[in-house]
Amino acid sequence: MDDCEGCENQDEEAVAMVEESPSGDEAANSNDSDWGMDCSTVVRVKTLHISSPILAAKSPFFYKLFSNGMRESEQRHVTLRINASEEAALMELLNFMYSNTLSTTSAPALLDVLMAADKFEVASCMRYCSRLLRNMPMTPESALLYLELPSSVLMAEAVQALTDAAKQYLAARYKDISKFIEEVMALPLAGIEAIVSSDELQVASEDAVYDFVLKWSRTHYPKLEERREILGSRLARYIRFPYMTCRKLKKVLTCNDFDHDAASKLVLEALFFKAEAPHRQRILAAEESATLNRRFVERAYKYRPVKVVEFDLPRQQCVVYLDLKREECANLFPSGRVYSQAFHLGGQGFFLSAHCNMDQQSSFHCFGLFLGMQEKGSVSFAVDYEFAARSKPTEEFISKYKGNYTFTGGKAVGYRNLFAIPWTSFMAEDSLYFINGVLHLRAELTIRH
Numbered sequence: 001m002d003d004c005e006g007c008e009n010q011d012e013e014a015v016a017m018v019e020e021s022p023s024g025d026e027a028a029n030s031n032d033s034d035w036g037m038d039c040s041t042v043v044r045v046k047t048l049h050i051s052s053p054i055l056a057a058k059s060p061f062f063y064k065l066f067s068n069g070m071r072e073s074e075q076r077h078v079t080l081r082i083n084a085s086e087e088a089a090l091m092e093l094l095n096f097m098y099s100n101t102l103s104t105t106s107a108p109a110l111l112d113v114l115m116a117a118d119k120f121e122v123a124s125c126m127r128y129c130s131r132l133l134r135n136m137p138m139t140p141e142s143a144l145l146y147l148e149l150p151s152s153v154l155m156a157e158a159v160q161a162l163t164d165a166a167k168q169y170l171a172a173r174y175k176d177i178s179k180f181i182e183e184v185m186a187l188p189l190a191g192i193e194a195i196v197s198s199d200e201l202q203v204a205s206e207d208a209v210y211d212f213v214l215k216w217s218r219t220h221y222p223k224l225e226e227r228r229e230i231l232g233s234r235l236a237r238y239i240r241f242p243y244m245t246c247r248k249l250k251k252v253l254t255c256n257d258f259d260h261d262a263a264s265k266l267v268l269e270a271l272f273f274k275a276e277a278p279h280r281q282r283i284l285a286a287e288e289s290a291t292l293n294r295r296f297v298e299r300a301y302k303y304r305p306v307k308v309v310e311f312d313l314p315r316q317q318c319v320v321y322l323d324l325k326r327e328e329c330a331n332l333f334p335s336g337r338v339y340s341q342a343f344h345l346g347g348q349g350f351f352l353s354a355h356c357n358m359d360q361q362s363s364f365h366c367f368g369l370f371l372g373m374q375e376k377g378s379v380s381f382a383v384d385y386e387f388a389a390r391s392k393p394t395e396e397f398i399s400k401y402k403g404n405y406t407f408t409g410g411k412a413v414g415y416r417n418l419f420a421i422p423w424t425s426f427m428a429e430d431s432l433y434f435i436n437g438v439l440h441l442r443a444e445l446t447i448r449h
Contacts, residue, residue, distance in 0.1 A: 062120065123156070138165065166194070192216055207244050240295050241295060243305055334356060345447065351372050365424075366421065383446065385405065386403075387443055
C-alpha cells in the first residue's frame, strides 16, 4: 500500500501521516488525539499514496478532506496528524477501505480499529469490527470494555448490536446478584446499569434492587452531591418503584441520597400505579415494554408481589391476593416452592408459600399452599384463615380450605393438596384453575379474640 504499485487510478493523492508522541495530558487521552494539535513532538512522517475516490466513498471525513479546496488549487497532498499508538489501527482501516477485510483478529486490536473507524467516519468498518467482536467469546472484562467505549462510539448505530450483546451477557451472568455480591459491588457504573435494567434479574423483590443500588452508589460515590447526580441521572430509572412495598416507598421519601422532589415524584407515580385496576396496569406495562424505561414491567421476583386489602373494624383482618403464572407453577415440580412478599396483620409479618409436594400418603405430587409468620420470637398469634382460588367455569373465587392456628414466629400452616387432585391434573391443559394462564389465589386472615 505504501507505494500503491499498479494503481491505475488517475485521482491518486499523497497523504502524509505525521506521527506524534503524546506527552502529559495527551498521553492519558491518546485515543482522543486532536488532528490539528501543534504542541506535540513529531516523531515520524510517513507518505502514503492513496485513491481519493475510494476513501471519499467510504468516509464522509475523507470526502470533506479531499473536497475542501483541493480541486481548485490542484493540491495533491493532505496531512493527517495522529498519535504513534494509532498508526497500526489507521493502516488497518485504510486497508479495509480498499479490501473490505482486516488482517488483525485480536479483540484489543479490533477495538483500536473500531475507534479509528469512528474517528474517520467509516461506518462499514465499524459494523465489521462490531460483528467480529460480537462473535468472540464474551468475558466480564471484554463486556465492560465495550460498554465503556467513548460516547461517540457507543451512540453509533453500527456498534449497537455489540453493546446490546455486552449488556445481555452481564445481565445473564449476574442475574442472581446474591451469588456474586463482591464481584458485582466492584463493577463500574456501565456494568451496574446493564444488570439492574434487566427483566430477568433474580431478586427477592424490588426492595432488594433499591437496597443494592443504594449500597453500590454509597461505595463508589461517597460524596453526597456526586451520588445524588448518579442516582438521579443514571440509576433511578432502572429501579421499578411501582413494585416496591409501601413500607420501603416511605423510606425513599426520607432517603437523603435522592433529591427530595425527584423522590416524591417517583413515589407518587408508584402509588398511582398500585392503585390502578389490573387491566390498566397491564396496559401501562405493555406500553413501557416498548421503551427503554421499563419501570412498570414486573421482574421475575423470588418473592411474588401480592395485593392486600386491610380492615381494622369490626375485626382486624386482611385479604391477600397472589397470582402465579402457569410457567411459575410448572417450574415448582417436583419439590420447589415459591414465596409471596410479606404482608402485615396486627403488626406481624406474614407470607404465603406455594409448594409442589407429595400428598399425605406420599403417593403422588400435588399443589400445596401454606401461610407462615415471619418474626421468630415468643409472640403467639391466633388467626382464622381461609384459602380460595378462582375456578372455571364461573371464574369466581371458591373456598378450598378453612382453618385456625395459633402462630409463633417462624411457624407455617396450610394444606398439602389444596385442590385435592394430583399434580398432573392440576397442570393439565383443561385444568379448572388456570384462567388465561394464571392461577388466582386468595387468603383471608382474621385475628381471633
